[in-house]
Amino acid sequence: MCMGRFLLMIPGPSLTDPETMLEMAKPTLSHVSAEFDSIHREALDMLKKVFGTSGDVVVIPGSGTAAIELAVRTSVRPGERVVVLKAGYFADYLADAAKRVGAEVTVVEAPVGRGFTEDDVERVLSQRGFSAVLLQHVETSVAVANPVDRVARKAKEFGAKVVVDGIASIGGMEMNMDSWGVDVCLTGSQKALAVPPGLAIVAYRGGFTPLVDNETLYFNITKLLKEMESTRNYYITPAVNLIYALNSSLKKILAEGLQQRYRRHEALAKAVQRGLEALGLRLVAEEGFRANTVTAAYVPEGVEWAKLYSEMHSRGVEIAGGLGFLRGRIFRIGHMGEVTANDVVATLAALERVLAKLGYRVEFGASVRAAQQVLDVYGV
Amino acid sequence: MCMGRFLLMIPGPSLTDPETMLEMAKPTLSHVSAEFDSIHREALDMLKKVFGTSGDVVVIPGSGTAAIELAVRTSVRPGERVVVLKAGYFADYLADAAKRVGAEVTVVEAPVGRGFTEDDVERVLSQRGFSAVLLQHVETSVAVANPVDRVARKAKEFGAKVVVDGIASIGGMEMNMDSWGVDVCLTGSQKALAVPPGLAIVAYRGGFTPLVDNETLYFNITKLLKEMESTRNYYITPAVNLIYALNSSLKKILAEGLQQRYRRHEALAKAVQRGLEALGLRLVAEEGFRANTVTAAYVPEGVEWAKLYSEMHSRGVEIAGGLGFLRGRIFRIGHMGEVTANDVVATLAALERVLAKLGYRVEFGASVRAAQQVLDVYGV
Numbered sequence: 001m002c003m004g005r006f007l008l009m010i011p012g013p014s015l016t017d018p019e020t021m022l023e024m025a026k027p028t029l030s031h032v033s034a035e036f037d038s039i040h041r042e043a044l045d046m047l048k049k050v051f052g053t054s055g056d057v058v059v060i061p062g063s064g065t066a067a068i069e070l071a072v073r074t075s076v077r078p079g080e081r082v083v084v085l086k087a088g089y090f091a092d093y094l095a096d097a098a099k100r101v102g103a104e105v106t107v108v109e110a111p112v113g114r115g116f117t118e119d120d121v122e123r124v125l126s127q128r129g130f131s132a133v134l135l136q137h138v139e140t141s142v143a144v145a146n147p148v149d150r151v152a153r154k155a156k157e158f159g160a161k162v163v164v165d166g167i168a169s170i171g172g173m174e175m176n177m178d179s180w181g182v183d184v185c186l187t188g189s190q191k192a193l194a195v196p197p198g199l200a201i202v203a204y205r206g207g208f209t210p211l212v213d214n215e216t217l218y219f220n221i222t223k224l225l226k227e228m229e230s231t232r233n234y235y236i237t238p239a240v241n242l243i244y245a246l247n248s249s250l251k252k253i254l255a256e257g258l259q260q261r262y263r264r265h266e267a268l269a270k271a272v273q274r275g276l277e278a279l280g281l282r283l284v285a286e287e288g289f290r291a292n293t294v295t296a297a298y299v300p301e302g303v304e305w306a307k308l309y310s311e312m313h314s315r316g317v318e319i320a321g322g323l324g325f326l327r328g329r330i331f332r333i334g335h336m337g338e339v340t341a342n343d344v345v346a347t348l349a350a351l352e353r354v355l356a357k358l359g360y361r362v363e364f365g366a367s368v369r370a371a372q373q374v375l376d377v378y379g380v
Numbered sequence: 381m382c383m384g385r386f387l388l389m390i391p392g393p394s395l396t397d398p399e400t401m402l403e404m405a406k407p408t409l410s411h412v413s414a415e416f417d418s419i420h421r422e423a424l425d426m427l428k429k430v431f432g433t434s435g436d437v438v439v440i441p442g443s444g445t446a447a448i449e450l451a452v453r454t455s456v457r458p459g460e461r462v463v464v465l466k467a468g469y470f471a472d473y474l475a476d477a478a479k480r481v482g483a484e485v486t487v488v489e490a491p492v493g494r495g496f497t498e499d500d501v502e503r504v505l506s507q508r509g510f511s512a513v514l515l516q517h518v519e520t521s522v523a524v525a526n527p528v529d530r531v532a533r534k535a536k537e538f539g540a541k542v543v544v545d546g547i548a549s550i551g552g553m554e555m556n557m558d559s560w561g562v563d564v565c566l567t568g569s570q571k572a573l574a575v576p577p578g579l580a581i582v583a584y585r586g587g588f589t590p591l592v593d594n595e596t597l598y599f600n601i602t603k604l605l606k607e608m609e610s611t612r613n614y615y616i617t618p619a620v621n622l623i624y625a626l627n628s629s630l631k632k633i634l635a636e637g638l639q640q641r642y643r644r645h646e647a648l649a650k651a652v653q654r655g656l657e658a659l660g661l662r663l664v665a666e667e668g669f670r671a672n673t674v675t676a677a678y679v680p681e682g683v684e685w686a687k688l689y690s691e692m693h694s695r696g697v698e699i700a701g702g703l704g705f706l707r708g709r710i711f712r713i714g715h716m717g718e719v720t721a722n723d724v725v726a727t728l729a730a731l732e733r734v735l736a737k738l739g740y741r742v743e744f745g746a747s748v749r750a751a752q753q754v755l756d757v758y759g760v
Contacts, residue, residue, distance in 0.1 A: 006407060013408040013620060024621065025401040027386060028393040028576050030698045061578045062598065063441045063616040069597040097597040190617060196408050198441045198578045198619030216596065217449040217477040218442065234703075236443040237570060239578030240393060241404065242619075318410045323614075 009347050010320040011140045011168055011294035011334035013190040013197050016245075017252060020195060020338075023244040031238050037231040039247050040238065044228060046250035047201065050193075050258065051166075051185055052176035054206030058224050059246070061239040062200030064167040064188035068093050070219045071186040071202045074210035075132065075163050078102030082132040083124055085116045085151075087289075089141035089323040094134045094165060101214045106130070112326075115139070115146040115289040118154040125158040132161040137169035137185075141323045143296035143332060144285045145173065149180045156181040167191055170201075171253060172265040172293040172336040177205045184208065192265070192293055193253070194337030195245045252338075265292040267378035268335040268344050274374050275348040275367035279355065284330055293336035296322075299329060303358045311354040317347050341380045345371060389727050390700040391520045391548055391674035391714035393570040393577050396625075397632060400575060400718075403624040411618050417611040419627050420618065424608060426630035427581065430573075430638065431546075431565055432556035434586030438604050439626070441619040442580030444547040444568035448473050450599045451566040451582045454590035455512065455543050458482030462512040463504055465496045465531075467669075469521035469703040474514045474545060481594045486510070492706075495519070495526040495669040498534040505538040512541040517549035517565075521703045523676035523712060524665045525553065529560045536561040547571055550581075551633060552645040552673040552716040563588045572645070572673055573633070574717030575625045632718075645672040647758035648715040648724050654754050655728040655747035659735065664710055673716035676702075679709060683738045691734040697727050721760045725751060 008015050029036040040059075047057045060066065076082055076098050084095040086109045098105045108124050110116060116135065124130070133155045138145045152162045164185045166175055172192030177185055182205060189199035204210055210221045223235035231238060253261060269292040273283060276297045284296035299305050305321055305328045312319050322330040335344055348367040356362040388395050409416040420439075427437045440446065456462055456478050464475040466489045478485045488504050490496055496515065504510070513535045518525045532542045544565045546555055552572030557565055562585060569579035584590055590601045603615035611618060633641060649672040653663060656677045664676035679685050685701055685708045692699050702710040715724055728747040736742040 004407075006409075008408060008410060010410050013411065013617065016408060018405075021405040021407070021621075024404040024576075025398075027384075027401070028388060028396060028570070029386075030388060030390050030700070031393065031577070032700075033693075033698065061441050061443045061446065061580070061619075063618070065616040066441065066446075066598045072597075093597060100596055188617065190408070190620075196404075196619070196621040197411070197617045198622055200441070216480055217452075217473060218446045218598075236445040237393065237568065237577045238443070239441075239576070239619075239622075241401075241576040242578055242622075313413075318413065320410070320412075 005316065007317045007343050007347060009333050009335070009343065010318055011332055011336070012188070014192065014194055014334055014337040015339050015343065016194050016196060017249065017338050020245045020249045023248040024196070024241040026241065026244055028240045031240055032232050032234050036240060040231050040243055043243055043247040043250055046254055047203065049254060050171055050250070051203040053178050053203050055204040055208055056225055056228065057201065057203045058228055059199055059201050060224060060236065061198060063197060064200065065093060067167070067186035067188060067200035067202050068165060069097050070200060071163055071184045072097035073101055073214040073219050074221045075161055075184045076101055076103045077211060077213050079104065080131050081129060082134060083108055083130040085133065085135035085146065086110065087115045087136060087142060087144045087146065088139035090136055090139055090165065098134060112142060113144065113284050113286045113289065115144045116151055117147065118150040121151050121154040125155065125160060130160055132163060134163045137164050137166040137173065137175070138291040138293055140168040140294055141326065142284045143291045143294045144289045145169070145291040148182065152180040152182045168291065168293050172262070174262050177203060189242060189246055192336040193246065193249055195242065195249045198239050198242045199246060263378065264380060265336060267375060267380045268339060268341065269295060271341065271344050271371035271374040272333055272335055272348070275371040278366045278370035279352065279362060294332055294334045296330050296332045299331055300360050303355065303360050305331060307358055308354060311357060312350060315350045315354065317350045341375050385696065387697045387723050387727060389713050389715070389723065390698055391712055391716070392568070394572065394574055394714055394717040395719050395723065396574050396576060397629065397718050400625045400629045403628040404576070404621040406621065406624055408620045411620055412612050412614050416620060420611050420623055423623055423627040423630055426634055427583065429634060430551055430630070431583040433558050433583050435584040435588055436605055436608065437581065437583045438608055439579055439581050439623070440604060440616065441578060443577060444580065445473060447547070447566035447568060447580035447582050448545060449477050450580060451543055451564045452477035453481055453594040453599050454601045455541055455564045456481055456483045457591060457593050459484065460511050461509060462514060463488055463510040465513065465515035465526065466490065467495045467516060467522060467524045467526060468519035470516055470519055470545065478514060492522060493524065493664050493666045493669065495524045496531055497527065498530040501531050501534040505535065505540060510540055512543060514543045515545070517544050517546040517553065517555070518671040518673055520548040520674055521706065522664045523671045523674045524669045525671040528562065532560040532562045548671065548673050552642070554642050557583060557585045569622060569626055572716040573626065573629055575622065575629045578619050578622045579626060643758065644760060645716060647755060647760045648719060648721065649675060651721065651724050651751035651754040652713055652715055652728070655751040658746045658750035659732065659742060674712055674714045676710050676712045679711055680740050683735065683740050685711060687738055688734060691737060692730060695730045695734065697730045721755050
């Protein structure tokens, strides 16, 4: 497998620090040893800072989908009336999880490219009593970000629980569960936390007690919380080497400084957005709903997605396509975690060459120039 | 974290090849790229050989417990009468999983140290109609192995499905699902497959159709089987870097040769068993039910488990204790995966020094001598 210095510019798994990767190659410790427990606990404590919670954080081997299931099972009761705010493809995962625990699920859909404001939430919650609001922080499929702070505060006015899928945001965009009133927030390791895939992470707001109504063998929150207290309370075997990587990456994240990191993500996002627009491309997400971790744009008329992908690929840049009904119609660039301004500039430049080759009219340097202006303002 | 050249002699996670570890440090490929799909498919094909099946194999991010849940959800229907053959602690995981899908579960318990013969199975299945038999291949908690080949053949005479937890056996002890009639067999990455923890693996016998009755968001076998066909059929993000390690380790396993590998495990097991007995220690598993991947012995009178552990630990050897009611009463040595004769000899020697220090009467070299005689016979 030849991978070389490929630029993995997809919205997760994301580019990682080589040091993080080497952490994984360290010898596997016993999962119940004092040494590993200390590494594990340190990672959990750092995660609490990233989530902005004084509550519990649970990390288990799993994909983001496992985190969604654990989060929903521990926050939604059978028969409960809940609403899923759907901005794209991944909202269906939340809805599916809620239906499967027996909740009465209403899905409210936003037009493509839009998220939900507090006014939308007010409208939805005024119409009908919902005891929980479920939504994505960043809906990766369309690169739409919801203003979770305002959504959560509004939902709280109605006494509704707030469950947030932060898979494509945590570590790259601000989250303050305790002060915003986000009761449950979940993520995966492979996005803005800049760790390879394989860890499902669920955080609870301080004071929020996870529900035990829907436990399964694997998603047994009672046992998992005990194991999080100490890995000596063995229930399932943690992904030891991925926890090393998580611990290492979280140290880098906190050393960079959360606010500084969020600002860097904002800079890269705006650089990519301005860059794509300078090429005359249309962004999928509307102004005001654009994520700082991923950008989606429509594949221009006359260009084929498959060719766009393979030409970028052959230039050492991996980008992502659309999901569901947007397959073939949009492309997505991830710029989260350890992605740098250098990666972003190189990606835009490659895109210019590729689009030109595919017959799309490009002024070489146009997107890079636009991006440079943003990066300069941010001092990145 | 100081780990050095520690001997991880616990029954999983097990010692791994440093090359396998370095595989994990390779750059993360896009999970939907052709490059990764090929690595992934190759790993699945190799797993089929290890399981001895022409059926499907599913690998997802998860611990062994996730594999148990997926296996049981796809093999046991609500209301079905099933029997769990309990030889120790981990049988409760199988029983719990089956109960949670609504099966009517009977647990038949063997005395500590014993497993189940075909006669036991005949007796159990004659008494009452059970549509499925669930059991561990190796019950790690007591180092007991069940003769799964004979158990499965007997169960088949009664038309019962056979679900086997092979977490502590697959890759170290023979499994031939197709010819033995094992319908579903599960394992984890971190045992005899010699990969770090984080992958849950479930294999189906050729011709066996996984049930879709108990799907959850994560354990959605319909979607997972499609993703196994090609990772381009994205449903959940695979643990890309762990799959690299799995692929690499499976290549080593097949290069060693399955029969050769099983024989090596047998040699190491007998060496440890003879070694411990030469020190006057009592093994937990009875002759005829001893696993080739792990050995358990009673902590001798006058010796404290906590001290035994810490003295071994300070000599660079990590061993495991008892689980449940055997906590503090037994200790366990794992000898699976990439563990070598050198590791086994060093472990026995360290144990001699530790036991002597703790006041237990030891003839230095006695356990090593006994082990040597076994290793010599096997030519290891």
